[in-house]
Amino acid sequence: MKLELTDEQQMIQAMAREFAESEIAPIADEIDRDERFPHETVKRMGELGLMGIAVPEAWGGAGSDMVSYVLALEEIAKQCASHAVVMSVNNSLYGWPILTYGTDAQRERFLKPVAGGHALGCFALTEPQAGSDARNQATTAVRDGDHYAVNGRKLFITNGRESSFALLFCQTDKDKAHRGITAMVVEKGTPGFSVGKTEDKLGIRASDTAELIFEDCRVPVAHRIGDEGQGFRIALAALDGGRIGIGAQAVGIAAGALARAIAYARERKTFGVPIGEHQMIGWKLADMATAVDAARLLVWRAAWLKAKGRRCTLEASMAKLFASRTAVQVTNDAIQVHGGYGYIREYQVERYYRDAKITELYEGTTEIQRLVVAREVLGGAE
Amino acid sequence: MKIAVLVKQVPDTATQMKVAGTAKAIETAGITWIVSPYDEYAVEEALRIREKRGQVEVVVMSLGPDRVKEALRSCLAMGADRAVHVNDPALAEADTLMAARALAAVIKQEAPDLVLTGRQAIDDDMGAVPAQVAEILGWPCAYWIMEEAIADDGKTVRIGRQVEGGLEIFDVPMPAVLSAQKGLNEPRYPTLKGIMGAKKKEIKDVKASDLGLAAEAPQLPVVALEALPPRPPGRIIPGDVATAVKELVRSLREEAKAI
Amino acid sequence: MANAFWCMVEDDRKGTPKKVMAEVIGEATRLAGGDVEAVWLTDTATDDGIRQLGEWGAKKVWLIEGAELAPYRAEVWVPIVAELVAAQSPKAILGPVTSRQREFMARLAARLGVGLAGDCMGLAMDGDKLVGTRPVYAGKLLAKVAWAKTPWLATLRPNVFKPADAQPGQTAAVERPSVQIPAAQLKLVERREEASTGLPELTEAEIVISGGRGMKGPENYVILEELGGIIGAAVGASRAAVDAGWRPHRFQIGQTGRTISPKLYLGFGVSGAIQHLAGMRTSKVIVAVNKDPEAPIFKIADYGIVADLFEVVPQLTQEFKRLLEK
CATH class of the missing domain: 1.10.540.10 (Acyl-CoA dehydrogenase/oxidase, N-terminal domain)
Structure with a gap:
C-alpha cells in the first residue's frame, strides 16, 4: 500500500x-x-x-x-x-x-x-419533476432532419447563466423511458435556448444557479454526445466523478471551518485559559478533525480509483455521503466552538455552515447515496 | 539571450523558528520550505523578459541540500527552462562569500547575459550575495531594483534602484547582476501545465569539484544561534478612550521615556 | 593605523554626515578604545560635516572627494577603499545600514576576501576578537558571528547603538589620499524623488507608526501622518495593508519589507502576524491599539489599548500636541 x-x-x-x-x-x-x-x-x-x-x-x-x-x-x-x-x-x-x-x-x-x-460549461439534467428521479425526463428532443427540436425546462443548473455550453439530457424516445435519454451540447445563443430565473439560495450564493428554458430550440445532430439512448448512462457515469468532486468540496468546507475553529480555540480565553484547553472544546475539535480526515481519505480513494479508470460507483457514493455529512456536522460544531461570535458574519463560520448544506443535496441527495451504497453492498447493482 | 536567476530555499515566513540542539543551526523538522519571496520577483522578471523578447533561456541556480530541488522545480513550474543545483556537503556551512564563489563559478560556466536575484534571502537576511557575485565576476551590479528594461540591442539594461527618498535610474552595461526589490512585479502562480511540464525539465547537479572550487572555511562562521530574549510583560491600559490615551502619553513620557 | 576602526560615512548627499554616524562612531569608539577613523567618499564634503565627524570622535577623516563619486556606484567606490585598506590595514570597517552601504560593504568584503556581518544589533570584543550579533529569519532568532580574519566588516542597524555625544572643539585630522578614481560603468539617467511626506525615513526613524488592516482604507492614513508630524515619526504599514494596495511597498514593515528597531513603535489596527512581528519586535518600546483584545500584537506590546483606532488616534494626536507644545 x-x-x-x-x-x-x-x-x-x-x-x-x-x-x-x-x-x-x-x-x-x-x-x-x-x-x-x-x-x-x-x-x-x-x-x-x-x-x-x-x-x-x-x-x-x-x-x-x-x-x-x-x-x-x-x-x-x-x-x-x-x-x-x-x-x-x-x-x-x-x-x-x-x-x-x-x-x-x-x-x-x-x-x-x-x-x-x-x-x-454546465450540466443540465435536473428538471422540476425530475431531481432524484432523473429517469423521468420531461424535456424532449424530436429529430427533424439533421437537427433535434428541443422543448422543456431544466432547473437548479449550476453555472446555468454563465455557461457558454450546456450538456443537456433529454428524451429522444419516450417509449424507452430512461433508455431513451440522449445527451447533447447546446451552445449559448442558439435560438429557442434561454435562461430563466436565477435562484436565491441559502449557501454557495456567489455561484450561479439558474433555470434553462428550451422552446423549439434546434440543436444539430452533430452536437449529440454518444448515441441516442446513451444519455442516462453518460449522466450516471459523470455523476460518479461529480460525487467525488462534491466530496472534495465538502472536505474543503469542513476543513476551512475546522481551521477557523482551531484558530479561535487557541486565541479565545475563558477562565484564564484558551478555550481549546477546556476538555469540552478539545474533544469536539478532536472529533471534528478525525471526521475531516476520514472524509478526505474516502475522497482520495474514490479519486484514485477513478484516475486508474476503475469502477468507483460505491466508493464515490460513500465518499460523497460521508464527506457531505461531515461538512454539515463540522461547520455546525465550528459555530458552537465560536459561541455567539460564530453566528456573526465577521467570523465566517456561518458562511461555511450555510454552504455545507448543499453538499447533502446536489449531485445525488444523501438519500440517493445511501440507496446506491445499499444496492452496491447488497450486490444488486444494475 | 540567457538569463540566470539565483534563488534560495528558505523557511516559510509563517514559520516559528527554533534553535537546534547544536545551538548553531535551526530545527528543520516541520518547516515548510519556499523559494525566498524576493527571488520569486527575480524569476518572474526573467520570465517577463523572455515573453517580451522571445529567444531567451531562463536558467535558475541554487545552492543547498537535496530539498532545494523542490524550490528549483517550482521555479521550473513557473516557467524557467532549466536549473543548476550546486549540491555538495562541503558547502553545507557556506557563508555568503562561499555561496557567492560557488554561484559565480556556475555563472561563469553558463555565461548568461544577465543575472537576476532577490535583494536578500529571508533566512540569514544578509543581502550580500548579489554584490559579491558581481564582484567576483567583475560585473556591474544594481541593488533593490524596482524596474528594468533591456535595450533593444541587448547590451545595456535600464534599471531603477530604490534609494532613500527616491529612485535612481541607471543604464547598466550587460552582463550585470540585478537584485530585485518588492514592487518590481507580481509573481505568477505556476499553472497546472507548468507543474506537469516541470518534471521533464533538466535539473543539473554540480559539485564543488565540478566548479573548480578550492576547499575553504567560512570567513564569517556562526558561533551561536539564539532565541530572542523574551520581552517583559506589557500591560493593557484600562478605562475609556480619553483616560487610556492620557495614561498612555504619561507612561511613554515618564516610565518609558520614549518621547 | 593598523588597529584603527574605520567608519564608512553615510551623508545626506549635500555634504553633511547623517545622524546615524554618531551611532557608528560611538560604537567604534567603544570597541576600539578611541582609535577611530572616518572614511568619506563624496562629491561634496562641507567643513561643518568634517567638524561633526571630529566632534563625534573620529580622530581622522580619510576624505575622497570627487564629482565622479556621486551618485554612489560600487565599481567606483570599492577599488578606492580596497586600495586604502591595503595601504592602511584597518582592523575593522563599520557602516550604517543604508541602501548603498548594504551593497558597498558586501562588494568590499568579496574584494578583500573577508567576512561581512550585515545589519548588526550588537558588537562586542571577546578578548581580541570581535563578535557580532545580528537578527536572522527577520528577527525571529539572533545569530552570533565571528570573523576569520581582519578587517572585520559590519553594518549597524540604526537606532540600536548608543550615539556618541558630540564633544565641541574635538577635531579630526583630514587626510586626502591621492587615489585613482575608476571609471563608472553605471550611467545615471535621472533621479526620481519620491513625493516627500515630510516624515523621516522608515528604517532611520526613532519613532515609527504603523497602520494595519484596521485602517480600513488608504484614505485613512492621513490621521497617522498627522500624528507622525507631531511626534516626528515615520509612517509604515503591515503587509496586509500593503497587499491591499493601501500603501506602497516601501512602507511595508515585516519579513518581506523593512525590518526596524525604533525607540518607539506604535501599531494601529495591526493584528501582529508573525511576519510583521519579525520586522519590528526589536523596537525598544511597543504600543498597540486594536479593538480585538486577542490580537497577537498585544503579546509583545509594552502598552496596549483595546479600542477603536479611529477614536484613539485623534485624541492621541491632541494629547501629544499639548505635551510637546509645553
Missing part, C-alpha cells in the same frame, strides 16, 4: 492553496453577501488550468489526474464553496463526459475552450 502524493500533486495542492488564500479568501465574504458571480477569479482559475485538470493537453486541459483535481478542489473550497462548485461542474460534470464520450470534433469545439478556462 502506498499513500503518498506525487511531487506534482503536492505542487498542484500548494499552488491551489496559495491562490485560494491570496486571491479568493479576500473576496469570499463579500461575494457571498452580494450574491456576485466572481468572474475575475474564475477566469484566473481557468488560466491556471483548474477548469480542466484531468483533461489531456491536446484538448486544452492540464494533463493531470483525478487525485490532483480533488486536492485542488479541496483547497479552493476551504476558502470559498462557490468557487469550488463552479470548478467542480466544469471538470467533472461537463468536461469529463465530453472527453469520454465525445468525438474529436466535439472535443475540439465543446471541450477545449472550457478545459482551457476560456468558457464555462
Whole structure:
C-alpha cells in the first residue's frame, strides 16, 4: 500500500492553496453577501488550468489526474464553496463526459475552450419533476432532419447563466423511458435556448444557479454526445466523478471551518485559559478533525480509483455521503466552538455552515447515496 | 539571450523558528520550505523578459541540500527552462562569500547575459550575495531594483534602484547582476501545465569539484544561534478612550521615556 | 593605523554626515578604545560635516572627494577603499545600514576576501576578537558571528547603538589620499524623488507608526501622518495593508519589507502576524491599539489599548500636541 502524493500533486495542492488564500479568501465574504458571480477569479482559475485538470493537453486541459483535481478542489473550497462548485461542474460534470464520450470534433469545439478556462460549461439534467428521479425526463428532443427540436425546462443548473455550453439530457424516445435519454451540447445563443430565473439560495450564493428554458430550440445532430439512448448512462457515469468532486468540496468546507475553529480555540480565553484547553472544546475539535480526515481519505480513494479508470460507483457514493455529512456536522460544531461570535458574519463560520448544506443535496441527495451504497453492498447493482 | 536567476530555499515566513540542539543551526523538522519571496520577483522578471523578447533561456541556480530541488522545480513550474543545483556537503556551512564563489563559478560556466536575484534571502537576511557575485565576476551590479528594461540591442539594461527618498535610474552595461526589490512585479502562480511540464525539465547537479572550487572555511562562521530574549510583560491600559490615551502619553513620557 | 576602526560615512548627499554616524562612531569608539577613523567618499564634503565627524570622535577623516563619486556606484567606490585598506590595514570597517552601504560593504568584503556581518544589533570584543550579533529569519532568532580574519566588516542597524555625544572643539585630522578614481560603468539617467511626506525615513526613524488592516482604507492614513508630524515619526504599514494596495511597498514593515528597531513603535489596527512581528519586535518600546483584545500584537506590546483606532488616534494626536507644545 502506498499513500503518498506525487511531487506534482503536492505542487498542484500548494499552488491551489496559495491562490485560494491570496486571491479568493479576500473576496469570499463579500461575494457571498452580494450574491456576485466572481468572474475575475474564475477566469484566473481557468488560466491556471483548474477548469480542466484531468483533461489531456491536446484538448486544452492540464494533463493531470483525478487525485490532483480533488486536492485542488479541496483547497479552493476551504476558502470559498462557490468557487469550488463552479470548478467542480466544469471538470467533472461537463468536461469529463465530453472527453469520454465525445468525438474529436466535439472535443475540439465543446471541450477545449472550457478545459482551457476560456468558457464555462454546465450540466443540465435536473428538471422540476425530475431531481432524484432523473429517469423521468420531461424535456424532449424530436429529430427533424439533421437537427433535434428541443422543448422543456431544466432547473437548479449550476453555472446555468454563465455557461457558454450546456450538456443537456433529454428524451429522444419516450417509449424507452430512461433508455431513451440522449445527451447533447447546446451552445449559448442558439435560438429557442434561454435562461430563466436565477435562484436565491441559502449557501454557495456567489455561484450561479439558474433555470434553462428550451422552446423549439434546434440543436444539430452533430452536437449529440454518444448515441441516442446513451444519455442516462453518460449522466450516471459523470455523476460518479461529480460525487467525488462534491466530496472534495465538502472536505474543503469542513476543513476551512475546522481551521477557523482551531484558530479561535487557541486565541479565545475563558477562565484564564484558551478555550481549546477546556476538555469540552478539545474533544469536539478532536472529533471534528478525525471526521475531516476520514472524509478526505474516502475522497482520495474514490479519486484514485477513478484516475486508474476503475469502477468507483460505491466508493464515490460513500465518499460523497460521508464527506457531505461531515461538512454539515463540522461547520455546525465550528459555530458552537465560536459561541455567539460564530453566528456573526465577521467570523465566517456561518458562511461555511450555510454552504455545507448543499453538499447533502446536489449531485445525488444523501438519500440517493445511501440507496446506491445499499444496492452496491447488497450486490444488486444494475 | 540567457538569463540566470539565483534563488534560495528558505523557511516559510509563517514559520516559528527554533534553535537546534547544536545551538548553531535551526530545527528543520516541520518547516515548510519556499523559494525566498524576493527571488520569486527575480524569476518572474526573467520570465517577463523572455515573453517580451522571445529567444531567451531562463536558467535558475541554487545552492543547498537535496530539498532545494523542490524550490528549483517550482521555479521550473513557473516557467524557467532549466536549473543548476550546486549540491555538495562541503558547502553545507557556506557563508555568503562561499555561496557567492560557488554561484559565480556556475555563472561563469553558463555565461548568461544577465543575472537576476532577490535583494536578500529571508533566512540569514544578509543581502550580500548579489554584490559579491558581481564582484567576483567583475560585473556591474544594481541593488533593490524596482524596474528594468533591456535595450533593444541587448547590451545595456535600464534599471531603477530604490534609494532613500527616491529612485535612481541607471543604464547598466550587460552582463550585470540585478537584485530585485518588492514592487518590481507580481509573481505568477505556476499553472497546472507548468507543474506537469516541470518534471521533464533538466535539473543539473554540480559539485564543488565540478566548479573548480578550492576547499575553504567560512570567513564569517556562526558561533551561536539564539532565541530572542523574551520581552517583559506589557500591560493593557484600562478605562475609556480619553483616560487610556492620557495614561498612555504619561507612561511613554515618564516610565518609558520614549518621547 | 593598523588597529584603527574605520567608519564608512553615510551623508545626506549635500555634504553633511547623517545622524546615524554618531551611532557608528560611538560604537567604534567603544570597541576600539578611541582609535577611530572616518572614511568619506563624496562629491561634496562641507567643513561643518568634517567638524561633526571630529566632534563625534573620529580622530581622522580619510576624505575622497570627487564629482565622479556621486551618485554612489560600487565599481567606483570599492577599488578606492580596497586600495586604502591595503595601504592602511584597518582592523575593522563599520557602516550604517543604508541602501548603498548594504551593497558597498558586501562588494568590499568579496574584494578583500573577508567576512561581512550585515545589519548588526550588537558588537562586542571577546578578548581580541570581535563578535557580532545580528537578527536572522527577520528577527525571529539572533545569530552570533565571528570573523576569520581582519578587517572585520559590519553594518549597524540604526537606532540600536548608543550615539556618541558630540564633544565641541574635538577635531579630526583630514587626510586626502591621492587615489585613482575608476571609471563608472553605471550611467545615471535621472533621479526620481519620491513625493516627500515630510516624515523621516522608515528604517532611520526613532519613532515609527504603523497602520494595519484596521485602517480600513488608504484614505485613512492621513490621521497617522498627522500624528507622525507631531511626534516626528515615520509612517509604515503591515503587509496586509500593503497587499491591499493601501500603501506602497516601501512602507511595508515585516519579513518581506523593512525590518526596524525604533525607540518607539506604535501599531494601529495591526493584528501582529508573525511576519510583521519579525520586522519590528526589536523596537525598544511597543504600543498597540486594536479593538480585538486577542490580537497577537498585544503579546509583545509594552502598552496596549483595546479600542477603536479611529477614536484613539485623534485624541492621541491632541494629547501629544499639548505635551510637546509645553
